[in-house]
Amino acid sequence: MTTGPVLKNPSSKIEQAQVRLVDMPLESARGGSGATQLQLAIVRVTDEDGAIGTGYTYTLGPGMVATAALLEELHLPAIVGLATERWDQEWYRLRDTTHRLGNGVPLLATSAVDIAIWDLRAMRAELPLYRLLGAQRDRVPVYGSGRATHAMTTEQLIEGSISYVEEGYTAVKLRIGARRPEEDLARVAAVRAALGEGIGIMIDANERLDLPTAQWFASQLVDLGVQWFEEPLDSRHIEGYRALSRGRTPPLAVGEHVLGLSAFSNFAGTASIWMPDVPLTGGVSEFRRIDSLAEAHGAVITPHFLPELHVHLVAAGRAATWLEHFPLLDDLLSETLQIDNGWAMPPEYPGHGLRWDQEKIERFTVRLHETSV
Template sequence: MPSTPPGRGRIARAGLRLVTLPLGAARGGSGATQLQLAIVTLTDTDGATGTGYTYALGPGMAATAALLEEHHLPAVVGLPLHDWDRAWYQMREATHRLGTGISLLATSAVDIAVWDLRAVRAQLPLYRLLGAQREEVPVYGSGRATHAMSTDELVAGSLSYIEEGYSAVKLRVGVHPPAQDIARVAAVREALGEQATIMVDANERLDLPTAQWMAPRLADLAVAWFEEPVPSRHPHAHRILAGGHTPPLAVGEHLLGLSAYTAFTTSAPVWMPDAPLTGGVSEFRRIDALAEAHGASVTPHFLPELHVHLVAAGRATTWLEHFPLLDDLLAQTLPVKDGRAAPPERPGHGMLWDHERLAAHTVRTYQTHP
């Protein structure tokens, strides 16, 4: 047990592990075949540890790891945990000329590790340290729908979620011809019935005219939201689309930082931040507050083992996404029963890494020295 009150300790050491994992068959709508992780471990003066991470679906983590080694990790050694909230902004100011890409990914990994360490020191699950709003959260099935599936396979995957107690599933569009995609969604709707919730994700693959053609047809199929119909760098296109007959628009997995959401407050009422990319737990909480102020809802992207805490502690949060991105590197995945999940009651975020598998796929390690 820590010998000092929670939040009073100092960070003594910081470590980094760069991991590259081939995914084999493409997963989800992005078609990713490779996962890269930068995993940060912080150890305080009492020997307590916290872990955080950021990731890329493809190449790029070597650049993030280099920034962590050069700036972020040396900067936090010796830092009192209670000073991190100020240090978060100092890191942004020190790297602001790099933009919000690699620099924010690096900050995200450190931030998650800090919050994990804070919760470990407090001997509380992360969601309770953040202020639990609920004890369990609804989960929608997202990992059994790819463009490579036939319509029959897509229906079977969706039905398997329903049979396991889920009430909602997400499908992908944007690779097949638009009429074919609509037919695939219609087949799932017919198989699942009117009571099931269906979301549709285009992964930013459509242009505005195609999205305008698809949107009313998806609305007629009672789709709960139309996710990333067009690239998020085109907020005006979202505003145009939102003005027509469409399901609610969802956006966020490619938005980095709080300010990126302000362009969507009137067009996309469903926000999908990814804590390891958008600024960590700290920035996720600010995004949740902004969503609450604007009447939007928050349902994070991927990573249920971490995000379950943020959904349980959020005010604007709704759904948790089930997607098996990290399963090959975890010793335990998040249990889902009857379409609902509860955060683990272990101190911290409670993620259990499979250290043998991590070691087998580690490309590089780094450790600061006191």
């Protein structure tokens, strides 16, 4: 919970750090993966003046126990006693210390700490995070993504898409890859016919296709005026993306499984839409570096999931464009992001503005660890 005394000076020394492991069942399958479980590691840092910042990372399904353990063993002891202006150097030190572990669990752990420290900095500066980061805009366009699953009938897909349009959204996302290609294509065509040409459609394959199928789909989707083709291939299949980009295809989007700046650099000139997930890819600090790299290569940023946090990064990012409406955390928040006629406004609270529902957080907590000076 991001409350406590604040000072105008954004610099301070961290006196206490806490990690809370939360394990919550989901009422229904979510997203292209059909996840039914959400795990989070929520980090809370408290400084010498009692100001508090929170950050988090997550998995759809099991796995967060390993991240929480690394936070307890390495990250929390490293930041207790740390002056927050030294965090940028500490970010790199922690990366180097864990480089043999790769970009998975270590980067998730660093992300949670990084978000908490940026929240603390903004709290002390008495600024919403997007203003501390250098706001480029005070509202951002949102596309609808949370009302389309593989299990839905075509009629349900159409109804969900139309409901977004009726609320003022000008683009929606559909998911493919769990059915026969011809059937998936017919479903996309039916939604296009129902929405007309004035509404954008994004297609997400959730890394389910092989290269020949992706090439076939890409060519067909061009004819349907699709805005982008997201994750047609496994994100580790770099050469496959390069081959796909040389053919007839909508703009390619990739990023929710791409962790860290160096991994995104593999897609420069291949995928023109990058979709970093801040709690997974290194936090606010690494997002800013990815945003700069995207701008340099003519790519645009539209983050994955988590609109209540990512609204700040899109509002402040130079290469950032769309925000994705996918309410993954709504059940754990006491306030949700306000969206009006397809536009989201960053909250004007100091910090990132996430308001955790403490009763639910405590109910689903399975592990709690604190480190103090």
